[in-house]
Amino acid sequence: MIDLELKNVTKRFGAFTAVKDFSIAVEAGEFVSFLGPSGCGKTTTLRMIAGFLEPTEGEIFIQGQKVNDLPPYHRDSGMVFQNYALFPHMTVFDNIAFGLRYRKVPKNEIKDRVMQMLQLVQLPGLEGRRPAQLSGGQQQRIALARALVIKPKLLLFDEPLSNLDAKLREQLRVELRQIQQEVGITSIFVTHDQEEALSLSDRIVVMNAGEMIQSGTPYEIYEKPQSLFVGEFIGQSSFIDGRVAAVQGTETLVELGNGLTMGVSGVGAIAKGDKVKILIRAERISVMQDSAQKHLEGRLNVLKGVITDVSYLGSNIYYYVRIENNAQFLVIDQMGEKSPLKKNDAVCLEIGFKSCLCFTSKTKGRV
Amino acid sequence: MAPSRGTPHAMGGVIERISSNPRFVLGLQLGPLLFWIVFFLFIPLLLIVFYSFCLRGLGGTIEYTFSLKNYIHFFTTPIYRKILVKSIVIAIEVTLGTLLVAYIPAYFIATTKTKNRLLLLILMIVPFWTSLLIRNYSWILILGREGIINVYLMKWGIISQPLELLYTEFAVVLGLVHWVLPFMVFPLFSTIDNIDFNLVDAAKNLGANDLQAFWRVTLPLSMPGIAAGCLLVFILTVGSFVTPSLLGGPEDLMITMVITQRFLTLFDWPFGSAASIIYLMLMILFILVYDRFIGLKRILKM
Ligand SMILES: Nc1ncnc2c1ncn2[C@@H]1O[C@H](COP(=O)(O)OP(=O)(O)OP(=O)(O)O)[C@@H](O)[C@H]1O
Ligand SMILES: [Mg+2]
Numbered sequence: 001m002i003d004l005e006l007k008n009v010t011k012r013f014g015a016f017t018a019v020k021d022f023s024i025a026v027e028a029g030e031f032v033s034f035l036g037p038s039g040c041g042k043t044t045t046l047r048m049i050a051g052f053l054e055p056t057e058g059e060i061f062i063q064g065q066k067v068n069d070l071p072p073y074h075r076d077s078g079m080v081f082q083n084y085a086l087f088p089h090m091t092v093f094d095n096i097a098f099g100l101r102y103r104k105v106p107k108n109e110i111k112d113r114v115m116q117m118l119q120l121v122q123l124p125g126l127e128g129r130r131p132a133q134l135s136g137g138q139q140q141r142i143a144l145a146r147a148l149v150i151k152p153k154l155l156l157f158d159e160p161l162s163n164l165d166a167k168l169r170e171q172l173r174v175e176l177r178q179i180q181q182e183v184g185i186t187s188i189f190v191t192h193d194q195e196e197a198l199s200l201s202d203r204i205v206v207m208n209a210g211e212m213i214q215s216g217t218p219y220e221i222y223e224k225p226q227s228l229f230v231g232e233f234i235g236q237s238s239f240i241d242g243r244v245a246a247v248q249g250t251e252t253l254v255e256l257g258n259g260l261t262m263g264v265s266g267v268g269a270i271a272k273g274d275k276v277k278i279l280i281r282a283e284r285i286s287v288m289q290d291s292a293q294k295h296l297e298g299r300l301n302v303l304k305g306v307i308t309d310v311s312y313l314g315s316n317i318y319y320y321v322r323i324e325n326n327a328q329f330l331v332i333d334q335m336g337e338k339s340p341l342k343k344n345d346a347v348c349l350e351i352g353f354k355s356c357l358c359f360t361s362k363t364k365g366r367v
Numbered sequence: 368m369a370p371s372r373g374t375p376h377a378m379g380g381v382i383e384r385i386s387s388n389p390r391f392v393l394g395l396q397l398g399p400l401l402f403w404i405v406f407f408l409f410i411p412l413l414l415i416v417f418y419s420f421c422l423r424g425l426g427g428t429i430e431y432t433f434s435l436k437n438y439i440h441f442f443t444t445p446i447y448r449k450i451l452v453k454s455i456v457i458a459i460e461v462t463l464g465t466l467l468v469a470y471i472p473a474y475f476i477a478t479t480k481t482k483n484r485l486l487l488l489i490l491m492i493v494p495f496w497t498s499l500l501i502r503n504y505s506w507i508l509i510l511g512r513e514g515i516i517n518v519y520l521m522k523w524g525i526i527s528q529p530l531e532l533l534y535t536e537f538a539v540v541l542g543l544v545h546w547v548l549p550f551m552v553f554p555l556f557s558t559i560d561n562i563d564f565n566l567v568d569a570a571k572n573l574g575a576n577d578l579q580a581f582w583r584v585t586l587p588l589s590m591p592g593i594a595a596g597c598l599l600v601f602i603l604t605v606g607s608f609v610t611p612s613l614l615g616g617p618e619d620l621m622i623t624m625v626i627t628q629r630f631l632t633l634f635d636w637p638f639g640s641a642a643s644i645i646y647l648m649l650m651i652l653f654i655l656v657y658d659r660f661i662g663l664k665r666i667l668k669m
Binding site: 050146 | 570574
């Protein structure tokens with residue numbers, strides 16, 4: 001069943017188009033993230049779904065019912081705000097019970113349901129507190145409880161974790177996913193944090209400048225970005241410009257200048273002489289001390305370079321490498337039990353064919 | 368090292384020592400304020416307290432004795448109690464009226480999306496640019512027997528006799544509301560402006576319609592501004608003099624008018640002083656009660 005459907009939704013503020021021809025169908029129980037840079041229209045889209053903004057064009061359906069003309073208080077969506085938006089003048093209990101009072105739920109049932117929710121978000125016993133007496137993480141859990149208790153048709157999140165510190169964010173992310181799975185509620189999650197989107201979502205919608213750029217599972221978005229924008233936006237990568245030297249079946253040879261060549265796996269419309277940009281994920285490159293790798297010399301996709309900077313992060317290490325044609329590479333190495341390389345070390349980079357994503361410079365689309 | 372540098376160094380040392388003395392600095396900072404309070408508040412107040420225990424002599428002279436007669440006279444004469452009650456009733460009416468009238472523009476200015484909010488706020492004080500007298504006289508022109516309201520109502524045949532609008536409590540309240548409006552609008556504006564309207568959205572999202580969201584979220588969150596504005600307006604109104612004198616009838620006497628009359632017409636300084644002190648005590652009591660129940664700290668933090 002489709003719980004939420006947007007059909008060619010456009011939102012204009014005056015002459016400015018904030019959301020452009022946006023269409024999506026969200027299955028019941030699905031967790032969909034809207035991911036994109038600041039100002040790309042994520043919040044605007046979410047607020048149109050919640051009913052706070054009216055689409056300029058297009059239609060919105062919630063469980064098959066067209067809701068364009070339905071005010072927010074009749075849409076039965078539960079929204080979790082970035083700044084929690086808990087009512088400061090009410091206790092935690094009254095905050096959670098707020099929506100129930102408008103649904104004519106009997107008093108004793110309100111109490112049961114509020115307590116049940118506090119249990120679900122693991123904060124029993126806090127019902128008498130005021131929001132100001134709670135930590136940020138607790139506030140956000142109460143906000144989630146308040147949205148869930150009304151058993152909404154949809155849960156809408158607008159960057160709910162971005163005001164929390166890194167550790168708590170991760171913890172709440174896991175909890176959020178668990179609760180969502182447990183309740184089985186259809187959720188739309190707006191974020192500009194790719195890790196959040198990748199780890200939480202069944203599906204990610206990447207947006208830019210008001211448009212949907214790509215929609216797919218986290219795996220598809222990361223491994224098969226359809227455009228340079230998505231490739232650049234997600235993950236940490238290096239880019240290198242080149243020109244197609246030869247196309248052989250599904251493999252393409254790219255000249256990087258300075259006599260260097262790289263092989264990339266690519267299918268599709270590409271011809272000799274085309275300008276391309278190669279994107280290489282930083283964690284897919286293996287880096288080795290140059291002197292120890294004589295046997296690799298001359299092989300395709302083995303590039304020589306010098307480490308220009310090292311940044312050690314504990315679980316992994318970032319090497320900034322300049323290769324022979326002066327292009328810069330970022331390499332993220334897991335290290336294992338090796339001892340780290342040092343600045344100015346001469347190194348070899350080995351890059352698999354499949355780890356090189358090739359985009360045409362003309363259309364910025366993937367080859 | 369060099370002796371020639373000794374003098375300025377020593378001078379600098381003295382200034383430094385003085386200016387680093389926290390008591391001296393505090394004295395410098397508080398000095399003017401202290402002076403102001405002592406000469407313009409404390410001494411006049413002491414004089415009034417002093418006079419209030421004296422008695423009126425023949426021909427408006429002052430008999431320097433110690434007597435509680437003025438106070439006893441005030442509280443045993445029904446008319447003064449009535450006037451005191453009337454002053455408070457009018458002040459309450461004005462406060463509530465002003466709250467109703469001020470909330471709408473304050474809310475509008477705080478929530479409007481136009482960039483000219485400052486201009487709109489300034490427009491709220493424009494009436495203050497004309498003198499209070501002129502504003503009151505203009506109400507006379509509007510409300511009088513031959514004022515525009517009566518003239519037009521009669522011309523259109525809605526009434527045959529002119530309405531008694533002027534020289535009534537209604538006229539006093541209207542004139543006072545007009546006068547104190549900005550004092551209510553500003554605290555309301557600053558409170559409403561600070562309300563996070565995500566909260567209102569959250570309320571609507573949870574099922575409250577516009578009116579319910581206003582009632583359960585916006586209004587309670589406006590309370591600090593309402594409390595501050597009401598306090599200000601109430602105190603200003605109880606102490607008002609010009610408007611009730613010009614727009615009120617013989618029944619609409621306020622405590623300030625008694626005081627003025629005693630001082631200026633009857634030359635009874637002692638009784639006037641006693642009435643002033645009673646009025647002052649009443650206001651202090653009111654503020655203490657207000658603080659007890661609403662909390663001035665919360666208001667002042669605004
Ligand atoms: N009421 C409005 N009037 C005019 N322009 C608006 C309005 N609301 C949003 N915009 C514009 O629409 C664009 C999209 O805004 P939106 O809030 O949806 O971005 P976002 O993707 O949520 O960004 P962020 O990650 O920073 O929250 C922005 O350029 C913004 O300036
Ligand atoms: Mg946003």
